[in-house]
Amino acid sequence: MTGSERDRPPLLLVDTHTFIWMVEKAPQLGAQAAEMLNRAGRENRIVVSSITPWEIGLLVSKGRLRLGADVMQWIREALAKPGVRLAQLEPEIAVASTRLPFEMHGDPADRILVATARHLGATLVTADGALLAIAKAGHFGALDAAA
Numbered sequence: 001m002t003g004s005e006r007d008r009p010p011l012l013l014v015d016t017h018t019f020i021w022m023v024e025k026a027p028q029l030g031a032q033a034a035e036m037l038n039r040a041g042r043e044n045r046i047v048v049s050s051i052t053p054w055e056i057g058l059l060v061s062k063g064r065l066r067l068g069a070d071v072m073q074w075i076r077e078a079l080a081k082p083g084v085r086l087a088q089l090e091p092e093i094a095v096a097s098t099r100l101p102f103e104m105h106g107d108p109a110d111r112i113l114v115a116t117a118r119h120l121g122a123t124l125v126t127a128d129g130a131l132l133a134i135a136k137a138g139h140f141g142a143l144d145a146a147a
Contacts, residue, residue, distance in 0.1 A: 011045050012046050015145065018033070019048055041084065056074075097112045124140060
């Protein structure tokens with residue numbers, strides 16, 4: 001591994017709430033997580049799962065999230081931010097989300113996020129305590145978004 005590869009930030013997959021916090025510059029995003037995201041963004045190493053726009057749309061439709069713009073406009077602008085790219089829901093990820101080799105709750109969005117992180121070798125940036133606990137057991141890498 002060369003020095004430049006060692007200095008390269010990890011590939012970061014942002015959970016839906018983390019993506020919203022990052023785009024909105026919300027105070028819930030911790031200083032350590034914000035610094036890691038800024039560094040990863042400069043290297044084009046922030047990934048958003050294709051389940052995230054669905055989850056944001058669902059939150060808005062249920063009145064659990066309010067955005068300053070139409071949801072489609074907000075998502076398009078957020079995905080156009082420098083350093084951010086969308087990870088497609090490949091068949092391998094979809095199937096892997098149904099066959100995770102550890103116990104996990106049934107939330108399909110969380111299962112797809114975890115399967116995506118494992119498939120890409122990415123670190124999941126989340127404040128979800130259940131996901132952080134699974135990661136701590138060594139099943140995938142995670143960073144606490146609130147830290």
